[in-house]
Amino acid sequence: MRSLKDAQLGAFTFFASALPHDVCGSNGLPLTPNSIKILGRFQILKTITHPRLCQYVDISRGKHERLIVVAEHYENCLSIFQKPENAPSAEKVLQIAYEVLEGLEFMNKNGLVHRALGPNNVLMDCKGNVKLAKFGLYHMTDHGADVDFPIGYPSYLAPEVIAQGSFHPSDPSRDEAPLPSGPKSDVWSLGILLFELCAGRRLLQNIDISERLKFILTLGCMDDIVTVLAEEHGCLDTIKELPDSVLELLRKCLTFLPSKRPTPAELLQDPVFNSISCHYTPFQKPVSLFSSSLRCAHLVLPDDISDLCKDNDEDYLSERAIDEVYHLWCLAGGDLEKELTNQEIIQSKPPISTLPNFVLEDGETFGQGRDRSFLLDDTTVTLSLCQLRNRLKDVAREAYYPLLEDEQSSLPQSNSSNELSAAVTLPLIIRERDTEYQLIRIILFDRLLKAYPYKKTLVWKEARVDIPPLVRGLAWAGLLGIEGDIQAxxxxxxxxxxxxxxxxxxxxxxxxxxxxxxxSSPQGHIKFRRVLKAWVVSHPDLVYWQGLDSLCAPFLYLNFNNEALAYACMSAFIPKYLYNFFLKDNSHVIQEYLTVFSQMIAFHDPELSNHLNEIGFIPDLYAIPWFLTMFTHVFPLHKIFHLWDTLLLGNSSFPFCIGVAILQQLRDRLLANGFNECILLFSDLPEIDIERCVRESISLFCWTPKSATYRQHAQPPKVAGDNGFAKTSTYYSSDYQDMPKTDLSREPLSLVDLKAEVSPRISAEDLIDLCELSLSGSSKRNKTGKPKIVAVDIRTAEDFNRGHISGSINIPFNTTFGPENEVVQCPAAGGLQSYRGRVIVVISHNMKSAAMFAAHLVKMSFPRVCNLDGGINKLKPTGLLTVPSPQI
Incomplete structure (x- = not known):
């Protein structure tokens, strides 16, 4: 998107054709409304950027198939020259022609034809340069098939277009649609426009429309159409006075037979433009963020660097991209329908008057069809930016150019900096609707992403605060480490x-x-199909499982016009969070995943775990769709965006914490219900507070030792620095699998042994790290000042005295369990009750005994219970075991 500069935002509206309600497609589903089809086709128009074309910004779908299009707009148009007193010079006519042809040629390269050229759609910017408007109307309406009005103005339509007549898919008199118009039809329209500029008057305006069409078709019998038009409108002398170059251009444009008429590209090479083309620099499309080309190759600094530092009370908002300005306009209270209603473009009627017809009891029908006069109004309404500018008046100019290396504050200073600082603590949904806050976040992310991957670490840092919705697609790509020429x-x-x-x-x-x-649009389905198929074809060792489409949906939605980026993000996301989930036989991967999840439930909420196990409500019954689709199957997209903003900052174990957080929101209902009620509860999942879910997931993640979620079927270790993973984060850390393996690392377990244990195991490395044994015996403490962890050694007193972890407590297994493994004494009686709430690590020389002891603690509703993998034997070679001093 280019910057707003001296342009304005304009909006126009039209209706799509209504479809019958009682007709279904070949697949048995209701037909897709034409407005949805138009909305899908429109999206590609937002990527068509050229100096001679007005930038499309957005499309909004309203009631009764109404569509409102927002685009770059200028007040002046070609009509200002179509008066005798304002007739342009021959040089100006050639300039206008050349610039229109530049826009048409670029459109043709992108597979577009204007078909609606007219004086009101050839706009002029403040420098007098041409800007073509409404050039996408023919494309977005499927060449006019999805609307009930013709595309184009009869006076300017080419003869071959008029000869085809009007067409509508519901018209029974036509068997098949006519061929779409080609680039040459726009050349005829340009010829009529140029003729009017030279003649200083409008053509064919004072005769009936049927006579106009008949006259245009009869021009095929004329040798010199330009002369005939001049004689018909009484301006022959004016036309004869034109330079030969202009006359020759008019004759080439107004060639009756399309086969002999040149295309815009051919006309641009015509010698008539030799004196003009040298003043124009060929348009170069900006290099995309992910490509093999240098994005800085065409950067040019001014001769005098001090020019960059001058402050002339510039309008800093106009330097922002058009889509940014429109996004902020909406946040500042902008309402498209209200703007069009105020200009009487949209006229409200009493509800009964809008009914197409109504039927009485005897079957008699009254009423009339929809008022067709409101289907298309050529008027473009200028959207006022006064409210937005007033909202942003206190933002200091420094906020528009933040310093990325400034470590003093992550928020630019402004007259309302205190309010901005306070906004960070507000709920995310409020921050996303705060105009001033979003402006600053968008500008900051825009600069960081332009410096990607050099500023990858700062992207991670700022993403931990929040991600502006407008840049979420590129921000996610940065978090996933996407680089290189993804399009190729x-x-x-x-x-x-x-x-x-x-x-x-x-x-x-x-x-x-x-x-x-x-x-849901046809274009959406096409893109869905292509991205999914690309993933299946490029991963021959994996297979398509139901749920892959749900995983694709967020990436496709955010990168609708960039299938390559959607595919790249999806391809990076799956191995990170769903490694080997899409194997042909994934049962061992899924079962290990669900078993670790069960241990996480027992670790964080033993009471809930005990209840679910008692009623037989195991994760296999409800959690497979959660993890196979990373919750995209159970939550709508707007919730997934907020959830994944945090998920992408975490490692592959973070989804376990999300799952536990969801269960805890449903905790009261789950504890109060039996198996059948729980099944019904999850068949129609109640509303989940996503912001609370994210907040609690982070807390759960902080309390979970890294190795507790170890899975032998997780992604193998990556090369160090593979994607800059969370090096600046405090709670989003790299996967345990990525860490170098030592003798103190956790050993893999068979699925049978893993399922036999209620509590997770942690590695000796984690125990040493959590106890900080290497730091002079000091222990890691939480915010309350108490140790976060307590080690419970269940060996006999004699073994304990021979060597143990500093600070650990001894509760011998044989004093808790009898010879038949029956409980003879509650561990809480041994003073463990005072340690409730801390991470309890059970240490033994026998893992079976440790698992049994831990399971009993879970049964007694002790949270955060885990076992030391390998037991005390793992610690003996470290020299960290201590022996109590002898009593004197």
Whole structure:
């Protein structure tokens, strides 16, 4: 998106054709509304950026198939020259023609045809340069098939377009749609516009429309159409006075037969423009963030660097991208329908008057069809930015150019800096609607992402605060470590050859997040299919499982116009969080994952774990869709965005904490219900507070030792510095699997042995780290000043006295359990009750005894209980065991 500069934001509206309600498609599902189809096709128009084209910004879908389009807008248009007193010079006519052709040629390269050229759609900026507006109307409406009005103005339509006549899919008199208009139809329209500029008057305006069309079609019999038009409108003398170059250009544009008429690209090379083209620099498309080209290759500094430091009370908001300004306009209270209603473009009627018809009891029908006069109003309403500017008036100019290396404050200073600092502590949903706060966060992220991957660490740091919705797609890509020429890689994947998975993909897509207008559009389905198929084809060792479409949905939504980035993000996300989940036989991976999750429930909430185990409500019954889709199957997209903002900062064990946090929100209902009620509860999951879920997940993660979630089927260790993973974070740490393995590391367990233990195991490394044994015996303490961990040695007193962990307490196993492993004394009686709430590490020389002791503590509702993997034998070689001093 280019900056706003001297442009304005404009909006226009039209209706899509209504579909019958009682008709279904070939798949048995209701037909997709035409407004949804238009909305999907519109998205690609936002990526079409050229100096001669007005930038499209957004499209909004309202009631009764109404659509409102927002785009770059200028007040002046070509109509200002279509008066005798304002007739432009021959040089100006050639300049206008050249600039219009530049815009048309770029459109043609992107597969677009204007088809709606007219004086009101050729805008002029403050420098007098051409800006083509409404150039996407023909494309977004599927060449006019999805609307009930013709695309284009009869006076400017090419003869071949008029000869085809009007067409609508519901018209029974037409068997098939006419061929779409090509680039040459716009050249005829340009010729009529240029003729009007030269003649100083509008053509064919004072005769009936049918006569206009008949006259245009009869021009095919004329040798010199320019002369005939001049004679018809009484301006022959004016036309004859034109330079030969202009006359020749008009004749080439107004060539009746399309086969002999040049295209915009061919006209640009015409000698008539030799004196003009030398003043124009060929347009170079900006280099994307993820490519093999240097993004800084075309940066040019001014001759005098001091020019950058001058302050002329500039309008800093106008330097921001158009989509940013529109996003902030909406946050500042902007309402598209209200703006159009105030200008009487949208006219409200009493509800009964808007009914197309009504039927009485005897079956008699009254009423009329929809008022067709409101289907298309060519008026573009300028959106006032006064309210937005007033909202941002206290933002200091330094906020628009933050210093990335300034360590004193992460928030730019302004007249309301105290309010901005306070905004960080507000709930996320409020921060996302705060205009001033979002402006500063967007600017900061924009600068950081432009410096990616050099500023990757700062992207991580700022993402821990929050991620502005406007830049979430690129921010996620940065967090996932996406780099390189992703487009070339994506284009190199065969997405067209049929494969066995195609059928399942076709079945799943129409059911995946179809409440969302964008993903439910035909274009959304096409993109879904291509990205999913690209992943399946590029991962031959994996297979398509149901749920992969749900995983794809957030990435596709955020990168709708960049399939390559959606694919790259998805390809980086799956191995990090769902390694080997999509094997053909993934039962061993899933079972290990669910077993570790069960241990996490017992670790953090033993009372809930005991209840769920007693009623037989195991994670296999409800948690597989959670983890297989990383919660995208159970939450709507707006909640997934907030959840994944944090998930992407964490390692592969963070989803366990999210799962426990969800259960804790449902805790009271789960504890009060039996098996059947719990099944019903999860069949229609109640509303979950995502912000609370994220907050509690982080807390749970902080309390979970790194090795407690160790899985032997997790992703193998990555090369150090692979993706800059959370090096600056306090609670989002790298995976335990990524750490170098030593003699103190946790050993893998068979699935049978893992399932036999209620509590998780932790490694000797974790125990040493948590107890800080290497730091002169000092212990790690939490905010209350108490040790965060307590080691419980269950060996006999004699073994304990021969050597133990400093600070550990001794509760011999044989004093708690009898010869038949029956409980003879509650461990709480041994003074363990005072340690409730801390991480309790059970240490023994026999892992079976440790597991039994830990399971009993869980049964007694002791939270945060775990076992030391390998027992005391793992610690003996370290020299960290102490012997009590002899009594004197």
């Amino acid at each position: 890689k994506y284009e190199g994947i065969d997405k067209d050859t049929p494969i066995p998975t195609d059928r399942q993909i076709e079945v799943d897509i129409p059911r995946c997040h179809q409440y969302d207008e964008l993903l």
